[in-house]
Amino acid sequence: MPRMTESALLPPDPDDAAEPRAATRSLSVTERIRTAVLAGEFEAGARLHEVRLSERLGVSRTPVRSALQSLASEGLLEYAPNRGYAVRRFSTAEIVDAYEIRAMMEALAARFAAERGLPENEREAIERVLAEGDDLLARPELGEEERIAYSAINGTFHEAIHSAARCRMLGDMIRQCHSVPQSSHRNVISFEHMDVRRRHDDHHRIYDAILACDAFRAEMLMREHVASVKTSLVRALSGRPLARRGR
Amino acid sequence: MPRMTESALLPPDPDDAAEPRAATRSLSVTERIRTAVLAGEFEAGARLHEVRLSERLGVSRTPVRSALQSLASEGLLEYAPNRGYAVRRFSTAEIVDAYEIRAMMEALAARFAAERGLPENEREAIERVLAEGDDLLARPELGEEERIAYSAINGTFHEAIHSAARCRMLGDMIRQCHSVPQSSHRNVISFEHMDVRRRHDDHHRIYDAILACDAFRAEMLMREHVASVKTSLVRALSGRPLARRGR
């Protein structure tokens, strides 16, 4: 992943061969524009002009067009024929809905994992991050650094389960949910400081259920686990203790 | 939709201006290739050569490339950098899994519809197709023609609920499930002759639950409604009365 400290699409990258360099320019440009959009370098609704982008990126319009099309089909951009691409606006309602969708998908992934059994490497990965989380949360105080560290642990846990589900379409769809801003499980912890321990305990229970091949329990636990973040998000967004959805 | 009787990508379309003609060639070509692939004009795994397609369609490679990229991101084609596009193979397991995913998504749509209320036009549409279904199924015998007619009714019912869910991402994902061969609700009836009446009764109950704003019941009914088709599919594919999933 490109350095996040500077703009992903600043330089034509003259001699900086340090970057991994994707197989094609289209792919590398896709990555750079995606990073820039997710980093909020364009305001929501802003149009992305092909020529301007191609000049900033030092490539022709062809790979830029390809990248924009990719990002539009990911749901990150909006496309209108003959009118180009614009950064998609996500309403609060859409962000909240994305959590509901993700809850269903991740619940299904947990069920699949329970039904199909955990491969050895996934089992190891999960036990490792569970232990790491135990250590981290044993500390009396959780500072900024700890929460960032836990965010990575959280991501690894969920990814291991997606992988254990062994269902490509499901993985694709969950990834699509993460393209909605603030809906990624990497961002989860930020507005949910106090409940990290509860979430971690959820992880333990989910793992237990999957190990025990208890598909129903795994599904229900995961569904509640993800959906509870939605509740926290709504609370945080509205400032009210129990928010009523406003569309 | 183009006529299904002849190949969707046969002619360069010399003077046949009768076709609706999409806003751009890319879009129209996308539609034609999608139709052709879904109609099985290419065998699974077959590579789609850009030049050959562009010659057959009478356009340049540019819109063809755009179309192929679209279809790949829909999940209909497989893409490898520098190696082009191929018709995606769907294993039996993937087709079955797509039903599970669709069951979750449609269940969520039913819940949203119940929570958010049915707009007047959707309510009318559903009541109309429910009545049409009642009439159709009142006949003592259901022939081929009736089943085709019911297939359309079935599709309209489900689409009305997707629309009532008022969640674009959910609609997109359900559409993606339908790009999996044999997973479309248009194909459902074909291997499920005897249970049409039961399915139609499901529809009535789902509608009642949504009308009553009983989100939980609507979700559960819809989930079982879609998942039961999976069971029928597995049974039909394996020939056994109760199949064990083989991967």
Add this chain to the structure above:
DNA sequence: TCAAGCAAGAATGTATACAAACTTGGCCTG
């Protein structure tokens, strides 16, 4: 003054030429 229409500019859509990568076949070498 206002509205409609038109024309110039700018943006996207398409075609095509060229570049890079992959594939395939044969040849050479061990």
Add this chain to the structure above:
DNA sequence: CAGGCCAAGTTTGTATACATTCTTGCTTGA
């Protein structure tokens, strides 16, 4: 004879010129 290497051909990737569509601002007429 087997294996690998090289080269020609094929296919995809990229750049660029041209076509089409849309936007915008002005002009012109009522």
